[in-house]
Amino acid sequence: MNAFTFYSPTLFAFGEGAEKRTGELVRQFGGHHALLVYGGGSVKRNGAYDAVTDALRDADITWAELGGVQPNPRSGLVYEGIDLCHRAGTDFILAIGGGSAIDTAKAIGFGAPYDGDFWDIFTGKAKLEQCMPVGVVLTIAAAGSEGSNSCVITQENGNMKWGSPKSDLIRPRFAVLNPRYTCTLPAYQTACGAVDMFSHICERYFSNTPDVALTDRLCEALLKTVLDAAPRALANPDDIAARSDLMWTSTLAHNNSVGVGRDQDWASHQIEHELSAFYDCAHGAGLAVVVPAWMEYVMRHDVARFARFAVNVFGAEMDYANPERTAREGIRRLRVFFAELGMPATLSEVGGNEKDIPAIIAHRREKPNGFPFGGFVKIGPDDMEAILRLCAK
Numbered sequence: 118m119n120a121f122t123f124y125s126p127t128l129f130a131f132g133e134g135a136e137k138r139t140g141e142l143v144r145q146f147g148g149h150h151a152l153l154v155y156g157g158g159s160v161k162r163n164g165a166y167d168a169v170t171d172a173l174r175d176a177d178i179t180w181a182e183l184g185g186v187q188p189n190p191r192s193g194l195v196y197e198g199i200d201l202c203h204r205a206g207t208d209f210i211l212a213i214g215g216g217s218a219i220d221t222a223k224a225i226g227f228g229a230p231y232d233g234d235f236w237d238i239f240t241g242k243a244k245l246e247q248c249m250p251v252g253v254v255l256t257i258a259a260a261g262s263e264g265s266n267s268c269v270i271t272q273e274n275g276n277m278k279w280g281s282p283k284s285d286l287i288r289p290r291f292a293v294l295n296p297r298y299t300c301t302l303p304a305y306q307t308a309c310g311a312v313d314m315f316s317h318i319c320e321r322y323f324s325n326t327p328d329v330a331l332t333d334r335l336c337e338a339l340l341k342t343v344l345d346a347a348p349r350a351l352a353n354p355d356d357i358a359a360r361s362d363l364m365w366t367s368t369l370a371h372n373n374s375v376g377v378g379r380d381q382d383w384a385s386h387q388i389e390h391e392l393s394a395f396y397d398c399a400h401g402a403g404l405a406v407v408v409p410a411w412m413e414y415v416m417r418h419d420v421a422r423f424a425r426f427a428v429n430v431f432g433a434e435m436d437y438a439n440p441e442r443t444a445r446e447g448i449r450r451l452r453v454f455f456a457e458l459g460m461p462a463t464l465s466e467v468g469g470n471e472k473d474i475p476a477i478i479a480h481r482r483e484k485p486n487g488f489p490f491g492g493f494v495k496i497g498p499d500d501m502e503a504i505l506r507l508c509a510k
């Protein structure tokens with residue numbers, strides 16, 4: 118196991134009625150005048166917005182609002198939010214929704230105190246040195262941004278979907294997790310969320326670091342929980358037990374409690390971010406296409422690990438005479454699982470086209486230090502092209 122520092126200062130308030138604590142929590146973390154950040158209206162339709170604003174009123178918190186965050190959140194709204202913060206005297210940012218609202222809130226949080234273009238922090242021109250306090254009321258189990266130390270924004274000028282530098286400063290101060298609010302998710306978004314959290318665990322599980330037995334087992338437990346809970350939530354959207362498991366799994370999958378002490382991969386995410394920049398597909402849908410293709414491409418790097426994944430996560434039988442067969446069986450079962458969730462399997466199913474692959478690689482090359490990437494297997498331009506060609510099959 119590698120040496121590590123783990124600092125996860127987020128307070129999690131989980132369960133039925135947890136949203137009633139939102140006002141008190143904003144106050145606890147120093148807020149008096151909040152900026153509410155939310156998406157295209159789901160929180161107004163499912164009651165989350167009303168419940169949260171009632172709780173703010175009860176705690177004498179005033180607020181300004183920034184609605185209309187789109188999935189794959191754009192820089193334009195971040196600039197707008199920063200301006201609003203300055204004009205409204207905001208001292209706390211509260212996201213209601215999923216990764217897109219939360220990431221917009223985080224980017225506003227470190228963009229507002231910075232005297233310049235917030236994108237400088239993404240490019241490395243400026244350091245992330247301070248962030249306003251951010252709180253979260255989560256309505257979709259997926260991205261894990263409610264506990265994570267980064268955010269992902271698409272800079273419209275250049276169509277660059279990039280992750281921010283990782284910093285504990287931008288971890289939310291609190292996250293309210295009431296699984297009830299996820300019952301209104303369309304099946305497609307429930308499935309996208311399941312794929313995203315599954316992939317966050319895989320990005321950590323496929324590691325070259327030896328002697329990580331504990332985190333290996335924790336990863337496998339989370340992966341098996343997704344296999345078990347996601348089909349139940351799809352079959353019965355009001356299955357609160359399944360929704361609860363998915364919600365807490367999404368948080369644990371990405372607050373790094375199961376990733377500490379081990380090198381991590383993140384190649385599939387790097388490739389998927391190009392797909393969602395090009396085609397504006399849902400992040401989880403893009404991952405459903407990329408992850409199995411990435412696995413096929415890198416499997417020979419560590420057949421034993423892939424065979425272990427097949428056996429411990431998917432219950433495949435170990436073929437000791439031919440471990441590669443077991444490894445392949447795991448990838449096959451993963452494809453079946455994603456298909457059963459109703460997820461796309463090919464580039465064209467997320468709106469892509471094989472003829473765009475050279476342009477996607479060229480776009481990636483423009484990113485400073487864009488190649489190579491990936492901690493398990495280093496991915497260069499030719500490897501990325503080969504993986505995308507597998508996605509196109």
Ligand code: NZQ
Pocket residue numbers: 155156157158159160163186187188189190214215216217218220256257258259260261262265266267268269298299300301302303306309310313371386400401
């Ligand atoms: O916009 P509204 O109307 O709210 O609808 C949303 C949106 O259309 C809908 N939704 C959310 N909760 C709902 C609901 N619909 C009905 N009932 C509910 N309870 O779901 C759609 C997707 O929302 P979004 O916030 O985009 O989903 P998600 O949480 O999957 O976030 C995806 C974004 O997070 C980034 C992704 O790249 C993507 O941009 N990620 C952020 C990470 C982080 N900060 O740590 C890590 C991840 O790897 C990921 O990259």
Ligand code: ZN
Pocket residue numbers: 260313316317386400
């Ligand atoms: Zn993700």
